[in-house]
Amino acid sequence: MPEPFSAGLTRRQALRLGALGAGGLLLAGCAGTPAVRTATAPTGPRKRGGTFRFAPISTAGTTSADPLSINSGYELRFAMFDSLVAPDHQNRVQPALAELLEPEGTDQSVWTIRLREGVEFHNGKTLDADDVLFSLQRILDPKTPSSASNLLKAIDLNAIKKLDKRTLRLKLTSPNSQLRRAFAPSEAAIMPVGFDPNRPVGTGPFKQVNFTPGQRWTGTRNGSYWREGRPYLDGLEFIGFADTTTARTNAVLSGQIDGIDGLHPAQLPQISARPNLNVLISQSGAYQVFEMRCDKGAVFEDPRVRKAFKLLVDRPQMVKVAWNGQGAVGNDTGVWAEFDPAMDGSLPQHAQDLDQARSLLKAAGKDGMTVTLRTCQLATGQVESANVLVQNAKAAGVTVNLDVVANRAQYYGGQDYYTSQFKVDSDSTETMFANTAYCFTGKGIYNNTGYDNPKVNSLYVQALAATPEKYQELMHEVSRLVWDDGPWISWGRQNTVHVCSNKFTGAVQDASGRFNGYQWSDISLA
Template sequence: MTAHRRRKVTLITALAMSVSLTGLSACSTGASSDPAAAAATSAPKSGGDMRVGIVGGSSKDTLDAHAPVTHPDEARAIQLYDTLASYDNDHKIQLALTDAITPSTDAKTWTVHLRAGLKFSDGKPITAEDVVFTFKRITDPKSPMAGATALSTLDRDALKASDAQTVVFSFTSPYATFPDTVAQYTAGIVPVGYDPQKPVSSGPFMVDSFTPGQQSVFVKNPNYWRAGQPYLDKVTIIDFPDDTARVNALLGGQVDAIDQLPLGQVNVVKANPAMKVLESATGSWLPFTMRVDQAPFDDPKVREAFRLIVDRKQMVDQVLGGHGTIGNDMYGPFDACFPSDAAQRQQNIEKARQLLAEAGKSNLSVDLVTSPAAAGLVEAAQVFAEQAKAAGVTVNVKKVDPGEFYGDQYLKWSFSQDFWFTRDYLPQTAASGLPGAPYNETHWNDKEWTDLVTKAQATTDATARCGLIKQANKIEFDRGGYIIWGFPNSVDAYSSAVQGLTPDKSGIPLTSFGFRNAWLNK
């Protein structure tokens, strides 16, 4: 990207959306979204092959732009497909494939204008028809994709390309947070007739080879719209379900970077002059998930008891080694509407015992399914099991590999865990909370809560919307199916030969901007 290219954002500022785009009207395309130059020790250098070890992966890995499940899936999607908008390193909305996103006064209609000269990796122009195809594919009622729930009020019949660069999105009710929705990595733009087995790319890289559960090789997209990027000729993403193997691969020089460095290895890597640690404060979270439609968690007293069992500080200190912040059973900490003034829930074993007795569940025994699908999951399960003993609860930790964890039983476990990257509140509800959400792992279906969230999505006044979001947060805090004990920092590691990496609040700094910003000095 070059400093002389400017992007224009046309917005009605009176909407006061949850994430405003008005501040981008005078931004250079090479400013806040690409801080690599400021973090680098040398000028960007083109060429080279960067090998990256990513946690997790299984035989069910996919290249589908709109159906990522595992962490490597998400890494691949971000490299292959750009979105209409995106987030910068501070989790602020910025434009991507668009140069204008314009709402109607009632926020029921949004007009998106594509940048000039955009091309897919095969050289074909990226047009408004491709955008229409993308969002009709995501919202296909016969096969809804991961982002479909967030677009449930989209009038698919009215979705149209008014010219080659302009798309008009019409909604059946006001949709104040549209820019958030089109900034999600599950909304990558694909061409008309898209084949996920032979994907054509709109992102910085394109597929060279792909072996599910093992590795994927990407090469530079010669038609990428950001001038000069990516710097690398090739990126190889290697799946590493095992933490030790991933760290050893970095230390042994088999890879140039790894994500989710085990916290016990931070000092080891820092002591190596050939290595660097990249740490980012994030809104990522590793919840315990309780199915509210299955015993014993269909009783809200049991769910409250389990939340009171947790010593959150011990969790952060022991599981994260202090590399994170304490949670309060509410997600979206960077959301402008996050109830940061809410009283912090503390461990209360006596109250937990009382609630379990009232529910007729004293001396309860439960299975907790965990997996090394993300750093800290297994450790958190083990710490929780120890903490639960004081309340008379026996927690049987059942460790499975990531392939089984995200296999046929995914979203069916009664008591389990998961990992989520940074999202604001309403986009997160569309992913994991609303009825019909693709990853509703707690089987949450609360009418009062759903009505509040639905109303918040349609509320253009920021103050009123925040009030609704805080009410919805309170309901989940009181009777939801999540235990959110903390927000882990993202701790990655890389060879000192890698340049251009910078902290990122997304929770995925290595893969969000990292690959297209990075270059090698070797």
């Protein structure tokens, strides 16, 4: 049997992530930031009790309590469910429900899972290997696959062997050196056998009391939570606001709610005037992207057109307008080497070059083209960045018309999300492993652009079967290909700004870009 759980990092990864943990998170109050009260890590004994009322930017679009649904919302998944492993505040994978998750041998095609002992679901059932098997069957069900299915698809469901009540042996159809990371997303949540999405039961820190889709979710403390002494709160509430900018800010200013995430940096002066509010700013890999459909017959089929659009964008202007300068320019993969060494950090930055953009469009027969961009305020500044793109494109002789969708549920709920020629999207900090699996391989579950580069597909398979050092080398090549001809304009990553009443404590900066990584069991009365 392998030794107990280890993170499986190479020495180089450990050093880079260690550096991130030491200095990679931006403190509020740094140069260029208004003087605000910064949330700090708690010291001394923690208080118990109280209800934390939080308004995540995504709650208005959270219409399902099933963790496998695209409309379940990260905030809700982290409140009710756990995965086998989970990212820490520096985006390093740590044990959660599994005390061991390791490959057997060196070929990365046989893995062992051993569960933590004594974990209970909200209904009192003890977590066992059958629940993991049931969860994997749901996640990998071809009729209703979870987004995590793309990361876990190499698991052969028919070859899983139950060794005892807490131990499973997995056999993979192809090696996957990144399988531990594949189990980390909240979409890989573990559910009990017979899980009912209408009466959701998990192992998470809070149990559902009421849920009005898109409006409000209330939860009560899970007194049997497996993390000793957690959670501190008696209750947790998520409140949805259709207006994610002004209405949410006014609600936290008035004390109607206790916290919000995704504050627009331009609103910091309002917050700084209130002595009862603290601010948390994290430098993260949370990114925004314009996606170009490029399969046969699509507007962006010709790679010259995709390259032209990458070159017409004024990325520094977008960071300034959309985030008031609280961020950094992006480089079209949605991944940064600071957060994942599998991204080639030596790639040159795509800078605005209108002459080259016009030349490429003319060569492709697309000069003077018109295209519609489908957009929505999925994250801070998303509509603002779209308006900047309209002006950038106009300077290159291109007309971009905006189709502004009202809310997240509408945006993701219809076929337009899958068929649009040009659209926006966003995500928290990701890895080259996940973004390639989801979006850059031909059969990726979120590949809504039709991008299908045979070399990318081949290199990805080779990388998963390789040693950790060779994996990085091969994924560097994948990142270079996507940077050059890929379907994304990932124009920037943002410093995420969150607000919390000083009646509460426990939140710290988190590399994911989410408020405290949505680790709700950390939050307590101050």
